[in-house]
Amino acid sequence: xxxxxxxxxxxxxxxxxxxxxxxxxxxxxxxxxxxxxxxxxxxxxxxxxxxxxxxxxxxxxxxxxxxxxxxxxxxxxxxxxxxxxxxxxxxxxxxxxxxxxxxxxxxxxxxxxxxxxxxxxxxxxxxxxxxxxxxxxxxxxxxxxxxxxxxxxxxxxxxxxxxxxxxxxxxxxxxxxxxxxxxxxxxxxxxxxxxxxxxxxxxxxxxxxxxxxxxxxxxxxxxxxxxxxxxxxxxxxxxxxxxxxxxxxxxxxxxxxxxxxxxxxxxxxxxxxxxxxxxxxxxxxxxxxxxxxxxxxxxxxxxxxxxxxxxxxxxxxxxxxxxxxxxxxxx
Numbered sequence: 267x268x269x270x271x272x273x274x275x276x277x278x279x280x281x282x283x284x285x286x287x288x289x290x291x292x293x294x295x296x297x298x299x300x301x302x303x304x305x306x307x308x309x310x311x312x313x314x315x316x317x318x319x320x321x322x323x324x325x326x327x328x329x330x331x332x333x334x335x336x337x338x339x340x341x342x343x344x345x346x347x348x349x350x351x352x353x354x355x356x357x358x359x360x361x362x363x364x365x366x367x368x369x370x371x372x373x374x375x376x377x378x379x380x381x382x383x384x385x386x387x388x389x390x391x392x393x394x395x396x397x398x399x400x401x402x403x404x405x406x407x408x409x410x411x412x413x414x415x416x417x418x419x420x421x422x423x424x425x426x427x428x429x430x431x432x433x434x435x436x437x438x439x440x441x442x443x444x445x446x447x448x449x450x451x452x453x454x455x456x457x458x459x460x461x462x463x464x465x466x467x468x469x470x471x472x473x474x475x476x477x478x479x480x481x482x483x484x485x486x487x488x489x490x491x492x493x494x495x496x497x498x499x500x501x502x503x504x505x506x507x508x509x510x511x512x513x514x515x516x517x518x519x520x521x522x523x524x525x526x527x528x529x530x531x532x533x534x535x536x537x538x539x540x541x542x543x544x545x546x547x548x549x550x551x552x553x554x555x556x557x558x559x560x561x562x563x564x565x566x567x568x569x570x571x572x573x574x575x576x577x578x579x580x581x582x583x584x585x586x587x588x589x590x591x592x593x594x595x596x597x
Contacts, residue, residue: 268333269295270504271376273319273367274340275312276303278449279382279438282497283338284312285447290501295332297325298341307447319363322370329374336378336504337371339364345455346386346408350551353407360411365418372426378507379419379430380500385489385518385557387413387434394487394524394556398434398516398563406552416516423514431503431513431568436489436520436559438496440580441587448493448587457530458490458581462588465538472542474527476549479556485527487556489520492574492583502568517567520559525577537581 270287274280275296280303287294288310296308299318308314317324319341328334342360343349349356364381371379386409388396404410419430439458441448449459463469477484499519507513525533535541564570574580 267293268335269293270336270338271295271297271334272338273297276300276305276307277340278451280340281307281447282493283500285309286497286501288312302451304450309446319367322366325370329370334376337376338380338500339367340382346406346552347550349406349408356407356411361414364415368418368422372428377428380503381419381430381432383416383432383434384409384412385434385436390554395558395560397560398518405554429507429513431507432516433499433503433519435496436491438493439490440492440583443583445586445590457527458584461531461534462585464542465534465540466588466592468592471545472531473545473547475547477546481526481555483526483528486553487524487526489524489558490577490580491520492580494574495572499570502570506568515567517564518559518561519564520561521575522559522561524556524558533577533581537585
């Protein structure tokens with residue numbers, strides 16, 4: 267049986283996708299350097315190879331020693347403000363390493379590739395809404411590094427027998443509703459996780475970065491998507507590649523509606539029942555005022571339908587996961 271190679275498969279998003287792949291009957295092979303991932307996030311005892319994508323010898327040996335059907339690529343650095351002050355880290359890890367991975371796929375005739383991209387490629391569209399046809403004008407090295415990887419995929423598909431789906435994520439949050447896995451990133455900057463930690467007393471307060479944006483309540487607006495729905499989009503993308511001989515496409519993954527920072531804070535307070543302190547702080551570099559998905563194309567192309575839509579669902583699952591982590595930490 268051929269394997270699905272998942273880079274970054276022990277991370278937050280990757281581990282949810284790995285779990286869904288295993289539950290769908292796939293043989294899964296994970297390649298992860300564990301810099302932000304956790305080996306125990308792989309609940310079905312999938313094969314894990316610990317290594318970095320910059321290790322060309324190890325990467326070559328994997329493609330030589332395993333029968334690989336497709337690659338799902340998640341391994342990346344993802345903190346937009348950090349990318350502003352340390353851009354070379356992002357161009358190395360997100361672009362150069364992706365180039366090496368794609369080159370290795372071509373060398374070994376692996377022609378199905380699902381790429382973890384980002385809505386940060388859009389920058390700040392004038393309307394605040396982004397469709398796949400919206401001009402890509404990233405505001406930070408994170409978005410630019412991902413956009414450059416998309417260009418590599420595009421040109422590779424033109425020149426070789428190679429098919430891909432690039433999924434442009436909007437704001438991913440939440441956890442497995444059964445409490446088996448969730449966001450465990452050390453020193454996480456994700457708003458919902460930070461708010462849940464504050465509600466549990468793990469943080470003294472929550473900072474709102476920017477309250478003077480041109481939005482109804484002055485805070486930034488984002489399209490939050492549940493991790494389970496995002497993961498299912500990857501399985502739909504893989505199935506699309508398996509049935510389409512000329513597939514190469516870019517798709518937004520979101521719900522098409524936005525929530526402001528203040529609305530997220532209020533929802534976490536409502537779900538948790540805790541009125542934690544909130545501090546207003548200056549804007550962060552590289553943050554747009556509003557970024558919401560136009561996400562009809564993915565439903566038409568992949569026949570994908572979300573099942574956990576809604577901010578309350580996302581926050582409830584995230585909070586239950588954080589409570590579980592907090593109880594583990596205390597014991």
